[in-house]
Amino acid sequence: MNNLTFPRINTPTTAGPQLRLLRRQAGMSQLELALIKGISQRHLSCIETGRAKPGPGTLHNLLMALEVPLEQCNSLFLASGYAPRYETTPLSSPAMEAVREAISHVLHANNPAPAIVLGSHWQVLDANASTAALFSLVGLPADAARDLNLLTTLLQPGGLGDYLINPEEIRTLAWQRATREALSNPVLASLMQTLSAPDTLAALPRELPPLVLTRIACAHGELNFMSTFTTFGMPLDITVTSMRIEHLIPADAQTWQIMTAAYERSRG
Structure with a gap:
């Protein structure tokens, strides 16, 4: 056995700041992400600061562009007030x-x-x-x-x-x-x-x-x-x-x- 530990990274609990953190971790600027997803940089800035709430389609597109794991995507949907979007379907289904x-x-x-x-x-x-x-x-x-x-x-x-x-x-x-x-x-x-x-x-x-x-x-x-x-x-x-x-x-x-x-x- 080992005493290996996996530290938890403190992340914001609201969707906008979480998106901002994920974007920065991906090494992407607001302008780059906005251009990829076809939204204005101003709108993305409002989303990240909590002044605007992304629709489920916009949130999905942003998360896919950032290549966020689907389990983590579900937590972002919950933080935005939506039901989890991605299921865990048994392979035998x-x-x-x-x-x-x-x-x-x-x-x-x-x-x-x-x-x-x-x-x-x-x-x-x-x-x-x-x-x-x-x-x-x-x-x-x-x-x-x-x-x-x-x-x-x-x-x-x-x-x-x-x-x-x-x-x-x-x-x-x-x-x-x-x-x-x-x-x-x-x-x-x-x-x-x-x-x-x-x-x-x-x-x-x-x-x-x-x-x-x-x-x-x-x-x-x-x-x-x-x-x-x-x-x-x-x-x-x-x-x-x-x-x-x-x-x-x-x-x-x-x-x-x-x-x-x-x-x-x-x-x-």
Whole structure:
């Protein structure tokens, strides 16, 4: 366990001053924001000082331009006297059918490379067949991804982190990313309180590679993967905006060959 704390940032309770703070945090002037959203700088100034109340459409447009997380957007709507605008729809809901189909398509298209769907506190929501094949290659049950939390299994002994050739690099990068996300995610912050921070990385080499690879040892040889993420564009639901798909793209010919063979074996 660690004694990591996530300080709360004192923010104004009324909508106008909150908007002003968010605009400044985004490094945007009143004129720049007003031009982007097609309103006058004078009107935006009146909104920020509380002399004018933005309509729900104007408030939505301003928040989208500032790329404010949807959970925080709801608090701005409440502060303006409106009902929360953005819902948290269960992924299993009929309304999310198109989202589920899109996720399924992306996961399938990534084969024979592994891909996993992560929720807002790093829980694995889904994975493709190649993820199961990868688990089998390192001696784990093919269904080990079910009910798995990626952050926990990377950091705790006995998890996936033990199979990494470069565990210090991957654990440190995962911890740093999760720490940033936890500043606005109380559930993730609580989870991180139960985990131990990784040791500090050793000195950097003189020549840095283009990106850090996820390096995994298996009986067939070393596997090297590049990590990329897919997110949904223009989400208007908190569930959708919190999801991301991590793709582990083989970084060399040997890894492609091993993963392709493992994927074909998994298909019978």
